[in-house]
Amino acid sequence: MTDTNETAFxxxxxxxxxxxxxxxxxxxxxxxxxxxAATLALPALxxxxxxxxxxxxxxxxxxxxxxxxxxxAIPAFGGGTDAGDLVGVISNDLNRSGLFRxxxxxxxxxxxxxxxxxxxWKGTGAQALVTGTVTxxxxxxxxxxxxxxxxxxxxLQGTAYTTTxxxxxxxxxxxxxxxYQRLLxxxxxxxxxxxxxxxxxxxxxxxxxxxxxxxxGANNRFxxxxxxxxxxxxxxxxxxxxxxxxxxxxxxxxxxxxLGSGTRRLVGNFRTMTFAPRFSPDGNSIxxxxxxxxxxxxxxxxLSGGNVQQLTSSGAIDSSPxxxxxGSQIVFESDRGxxxxxxxxxxxxxxxxxxxxxSGRYGDPVWSPRGDLIAFTRLGSTFGIGVMAPDGSGxxxxxxxxxxxxxxxxxxxxxxxxxxxGGGGSQLVTIDITGFNEQVLRTSTSASxxxxxxxxx
Amino acid sequence: xxxxxxxxxxAVALLAACAKPAATxxxxxxxxxxxxxxxxxxxxxxxxxxxxxxxxxxxxQSSISGESSTTxxxxxxxxxxxxxxxxxxxxxxxxxxxxxxxxxxxxxRADAARxxxxxxxxxxxxxxxxxxxxxxPVAQGDDEQSYQQNRNAITSVQGHNxxxxxGASS
Numbered sequence: 001m002t003d004t005n006e007t008a009f010x011x012x013x014x015x016x017x018x019x020x021x022x023x024x025x026x027x028x029x030x031x032x033x034x035x036x037a038a039t040l041a042l043p044a045l046x047x048x049x050x051x052x053x054x055x056x057x058x059x060x061x062x063x064x065x066x067x068x069x070x071x072x073a074i075p076a077f078g079g080g081t082d083a084g085d086l087v088g089v090i091s092n093d094l095n096r097s098g099l100f101r102x103x104x105x106x107x108x109x110x111x112x113x114x115x116x117x118x119x120x121w122k123g124t125g126a127q128a129l130v131t132g133t134v135t136x137x138x139x140x141x142x143x144x145x146x147x148x149x150x151x152x153x154x155x156l157q158g159t160a161y162t163t164t165x166x167x168x169x170x171x172x173x174x175x176x177x178x179x180y181q182r183l184l185x186x187x188x189x190x191x192x193x194x195x196x197x198x199x200x201x202x203x204x205x206x207x208x209x210x211x212x213x214x215x216x217g218a219n220n221r222f223x224x225x226x227x228x229x230x231x232x233x234x235x236x237x238x239x240x241x242x243x244x245x246x247x248x249x250x251x252x253x254x255x256x257x258x259l260g261s262g263t264r265r266l267v268g269n270f271r272t273m274t275f276a277p278r279f280s281p282d283g284n285s286i287x288x289x290x291x292x293x294x295x296x297x298x299x300x301x302x303l304s305g306g307n308v309q310q311l312t313s314s315g316a317i318d319s320s321p322x323x324x325x326x327g328s329q330i331v332f333e334s335d336r337g338x339x340x341x342x343x344x345x346x347x348x349x350x351x352x353x354x355x356x357x358x359s360g361r362y363g364d365p366v367w368s369p370r371g372d373l374i375a376f377t378r379l380g381s382t383f384g385i386g387v388m389a390p391d392g393s394g395x396x397x398x399x400x401x402x403x404x405x406x407x408x409x410x411x412x413x414x415x416x417x418x419x420x421x422g423g424g425g426s427q428l429v430t431i432d433i434t435g436f437n438e439q440v441l442r443t444s445t446s447a448s449x450x451x452x453x454x455x456x457x
Numbered sequence: 458x459x460x461x462x463x464x465x466x467x468a469v470a471l472l473a474a475c476a477k478p479a480a481t482x483x484x485x486x487x488x489x490x491x492x493x494x495x496x497x498x499x500x501x502x503x504x505x506x507x508x509x510x511x512x513x514x515x516x517x518q519s520s521i522s523g524e525s526s527t528t529x530x531x532x533x534x535x536x537x538x539x540x541x542x543x544x545x546x547x548x549x550x551x552x553x554x555x556x557x558x559x560x561x562x563x564x565x566r567a568d569a570a571r572x573x574x575x576x577x578x579x580x581x582x583x584x585x586x587x588x589x590x591x592x593x594p595v596a597q598g599d600d601e602q603s604y605q606q607n608r609n610a611i612t613s614v615q616g617h618n619x620x621x622x623x624g625a626s627s
Contacts, residue, residue, distance in 0.1 A: 203594060203597055204593055204620070205620065205621070206592065206593070231560075232556070245560075250585070252564075252587065252588060273564055273588060276560070289557075289561065294519075294568060296561045317558060317565070319557050319558060319561055320557045320558075340554075340555075361554075363555035363557065363558050379554065406555075406556065449556070
C-alpha cells in the first residue's frame with residue numbers, strides 16, 4: 001500500500017502538481033530534531049477531486065463546531081510498526097478541543113492505502129475520515145496521512161512526514177493541526193508546549209521548579225532543579241526561550257532561560273526586585289515590573305539588559321504588562337486608583353485608561369493572539385477567569401473557583417489555560433473562550449503558572 | 458528518672474541563678490539548663506523568643522499598625538544592642554490575591570518594616586528585604602485566622618531565615 005502512494009507521489013511531482021510548500025522543515029524551534037513533510041498526491045481514483053492549490057477548504061467554522069462537533073473517524077494506521085499510538089494522540093488532541101467527535105471506525109475494513117469505501121464510512125456518521133500508514137526504517141519514521149471529506153468522497157489533504165522515531169508524537173500533533181486547519185479554516189494549536197511551575201514539598205516551604213511539557217501533558221521535563229524558587233514563565237514568540245522569575249541568591253529577579261542550551265541569564269542589572277516579565281511581540285525585548293519605592297514601574301529592556309525604558313511611574317504597583325499582538329498597546333494591572341484594576345496604554349507608555357469596571361479586583365491581564373480579547377483574573381468573593389474586549393466591554397467570566405488565576409491563550413486564541421486550586425495543590429485547566437469544554441490537564445505534580453507556547457511548526 | 462533527685466538539682470540551680478544572674482548558658486545539670494539559659498543573646502532564637510520576629514498587616518494593606526510598631530521598636534532596640542547582626546525582612550501575603558500582584562504587595566510590606574527600623578536608627582545596609590508573595594504561607598489553613606498570620610513581614614538573622622529550608626537555599 002505504501003508503494004502505491006509512493007508511486008502516486010512520484011507521478012504528481014513529475015507533473016508539477018504538488019501543492020505549494022510541499023517540503024519544509026518544521027522545526028523552527030529545533031529542540032527535537034528534524035521533521036520533513038511532503039505533500040502526498042491523491043490515489044488515482046480521487047485525483048479529480050484535488051482541492052485548488054493552497055486554497056483553504058474549511059468544512060465548517062469554529063462557531064458551528066462548538067454546538068455540533070465534527071464527527072471524524074480515525075481508524076488505526078496501516079504499516080504495522082509499534083512506533084507509537086499516533087492515532088491515539090491525534091484523536092485525543094481533536095477530542096479535547098471540543099470541536100470534534102471521534103467516531104468509532106473499528107468495524108470498517110482498513111483502507112489506509114487506497115481510496116476509502118465512502119459508502120461504508122457515511123454509514124458510521126463520520127463527516128471526515130483520516131487514514132494513514134506508518135513505516136519505520138532504522139531510526140527514521142515515515143508517516144503518510146490523508147484527510148477525506150466523506151460526503152463528497154474527496155481528499156482534502158495528503159501529506160507524508162519523515163522524522164526520527166522518538167519524535168513520533170510531534171508528527172501526530174502536526175497531523176492534528178492540519179486536520180483542524182483544513183476542517184475549521186484556521187490554524188490549530190496542538191504542536192505546542194506548555195511551560196509551567198511544578199510544586200512539590202511542604203506548603204510553607206515548597207520546591208518550585210520550571211517545567212515544560214507538550215500541550216497534551218506528554219514529554220514532561222524539569223528545567224530547573226528546585227534549588228531556587230521559580231515563578232511565572234513566559235514564552236518568547238520568536239526564539240526557543242522562556243522569561244521567568246527566580247529567587248537565585250535570595251533576590252527576586254527576571255531571567256531568560258534558553259531551552260536549546262539549558263542555560264539561564266539574568267535580565268538587566270537592577271538593584272531591586274524585577275517580576276512579571278513578558279517578551280515583546282518581536283522577541284527582542286522584555287517588558288516587566290521593577291519594584292521601586294513602595295510600588296512598581298513598568299519597564300522594558302533588551303534581552304541583554306540594555307536600553308532600559310521606564311513606561312510608568314505612578315508610585316502604585318503597576319504590574320503584569322502584556323503587549324497587544326501588533327505591539328502598539330500594553331495592558332497592565334495597577335492599584336493606582338486604590339485597588340488592583342486593568343489599564344491599557346500606548347506601547348510608549350502614555351495615555352493609560354482603566355478598562356475594568358466590574359465588581360472586585362482584576363489582575364493577570366493577557367492579550368489574545370487574535371487581538372480581540374483580554375483575559376484576566378477577577379478577585380471578588382471567589383476568583384474568576386474571564387475575558388473582555390480591549391476597551392473593557394463585553395466582560396464574561398468563564399470559570400469561577402476558590403482560586404483560579406494565570407490565564408494563558410493557545411496560539412489561535414480559541415482556548416485558555418489557567419491554574420485552579422490554591423497552595424494545597426493546583427492543577428492546569430483548559431476552557432474554550434466561550435466558556436464551554438472545561439478540562440483538566442493531568443500533571444505529575446501540583447502545577448501552576450502555565451504559559452502556552454507559539455506553534456512549533 | 459528519679460523525680461526527687463531532679464527536684465534537688467532544680468533547687469540548686471535556682472540558688473545558683475540567684476547568686477550569679479549573669480551566668481546564663483552555663484550548664485549545671487539536666488534540670489538546670491532550662492532554668493538558667495535561654496537562647497543565646499543576639500541569636501535568631503533570641504529574636505524570635507524575646508523580641509518578636511514578625512509584624513502583621515491588614516488585608517491588602519502594608520501600613521504599620523500600633524501593635525506592629527511596638528514589635529518593630531523592640532527589633533530596633535535589639536539591633537542597636539547587636540550591631541554586628543544583619544537581618545532579612547521577608548514580606549508575605551495571604552492567598553487572596555494573584556501571585557504577581559502579591560510579589561509587589563509582599564515587597565511593600567517588607568519595605569514598610571525596613572523603613573520603620575531605619576527611622577528608629579538602624580543602618581539600612583544591615584537590612585535586606587525579599588518578597589515571597591503568597592508562596593510561603595506560615596499558616597496552612599484556608600480561613601481568616603490563617604490569612605491574618607500569613608499577611609506579615611518576618612525579620613530573621615541573616616542565614617537563619619525560617620522560610621528557607623535546606624532544600625531551597627542550597
